Each structure stands twice: as structure tokens, then as C-alpha cells.
Amino acid sequence: MxxxxxxxxxxxxxxxxxxxxxxxxxxxxxxxxxxxxxxxxxxxxxxxxxxxxxCNSLPRTRLIPFSLAYFKLLNDTPKLLHVAPNVNEFNYIKDKVTPLDSYDRLNIRPVKHINIVQDLTNTSLKEFSYDLAIAWHVLEHIPKDQQAIAEVYRLLKKGGHFLVSVPIYPLENMTTFEDVNLPYEDYERIHGHYDHCRSCGLDYYKRFEAIGFKVSQLLVKDLETEFVDRFGLRTDHVVWCFTK
Structure with missing residues (x-):
């Protein structure tokens, strides 16, 4: 502060x-x-x-514990890589997801709760190091997102999972749009946020399939209302669980 x-x-x-x-x-x-x-x-x-x-958590943050349970990822996640977690995400994983042999937090910038300061598109980490990786509303900020996806694929063990959520913009947008020549000052007008370098659509999972991942999908709008209301989720959110 x-x-x-x-x-x-x-x-x-x-x-x-x-x-x-x-x-x-x-x-x-x-x-x-x-x-x-x-x-x-x-x-x-x-x-x-x-x-x-x-704790001031948002619906997208509360979707993490729900998704971990939904995709049954809580029973066998001894080595976890968390990409650019916020403080609430970090505290939840640290305090409530057990047992973990290791919990690494990676960010391109030094932050108090981050233990690995590296660029996700090109890390020095050993391949086949992790059972699970999480990137929550992060990849829309990374210009070379496909390099980042390929790097996570390299770091995961065979059978490992990559849990991902990105904002869909505009709502229910079917097709991902980006323009590498778009000036930074136009990001908010085109992509809905000053630091989003693309407008992710519901087809965003195809970038992961192209790398070699198998995909499972959770659309919050398809959940029963009692779950959405009880956990304070938003029906426009989507989660993918990618498996190597």
C-alpha cells in the first residue's frame, strides 16, 4: 500500500x-x-x-476450489505450478489444498508471495516437473500465449493437468480475436480491458489441443442454480481442464 x-x-x-x-x-x-x-x-x-x-474474493476466484473438485484434481496433486496467482488464490492453495510436495508460484515480476520470477514463455524449469498447473485469468495478458501453453506442456508430467480459465469477451463470444498490430492504447476498447491483448472466445481451448492437450470443459451456465448461488459463481465463466 x-x-x-x-x-x-x-x-x-x-x-x-x-x-x-x-x-x-x-x-x-x-x-x-x-x-x-x-x-x-x-x-x-x-x-x-x-x-x-x-476476504474480498471474486466469483472467478471462488471458481478455483469448485473446479478443482469438479475435475477431481484434489486427490493427486503433489507438485503444483501456479501461474501469477493473486493473494487470495495463493492463500487458498497454501492453506487448503493438501498434501502438496511442492507449490511453486511463477510470475514475470517479483511479488511477495511469488517464489519463481521467470517468463512463462521460456522458463529454466526442468521438464516433467509438475502434476498440475493453474493459470487463472492470466493467459489473456500474455502476447505469446501459445509459447506459454507449450512451455506448460513441457513442464507437466505425462497425465498431468493444466487448469485454465480466461474471461470470455464479449459475453458468449465464440471466436477468439487478436491483432498483434493493435496499439496498446486500444486494448480496452477492443478487448474490454487495458491489459488484455486478445478477446478470448469459447474456442480458445483449440490452442491447447494444437499443442497436444486433451480437453474437458466446465461451463458455469450449465451448472445447477443451487451451486451457482451457493458459491457465488458467475454464469458467463468457463473453465478447461487440459490433460497431457
């Missing part, structure tokens, strides 16, 4: 303090058994605009 910015901007400080107090109140006053956040184990009456009041 930039404390200098807070000092120079008292309104920002007040807003952060207000949100923290508000969330603490919500955690206590909205306790119940209607919804469950598997990231922090909070149980309550509802999520707030998709967010958990205790």
Missing part, C-alpha cells in the same frame, strides 16, 4: 477505512448458511456485488 499517497489524499484513506469497517460489519451481521466462500470459509446470507465481505 502506498502510504504517501494516503497521507496526501485523506479522502482515499477515509474511503479505505470505511470499506474495512463496512465489511467487518457485514461479516458479522450477514452470517448464515446460504452462501459459502471456499477461499476463506466465510458462511453468510449473501455476497455483495459478487464479493465476499471477509
Amino acid at each position: 502506498n502510504f504517501k499517497k494516503l497521507i496526501l489524499n485523506p479522502e482515499l484513506y477515509a474511503n479505505i477505512a470505511y470499506k474495512r469497517i463496512r465489511n467487518r460489519v457485514r461479516v458479522l451481521c450477514y452470517r448464515g448458511d446460504i452462501v459459502v466462500c471456499e477461499i476463506c470459509n466465510w458462511r453468510g446470507k449473501k455476497f455483495f456485488k459478487g464479493c465476499c465481505p471477509k
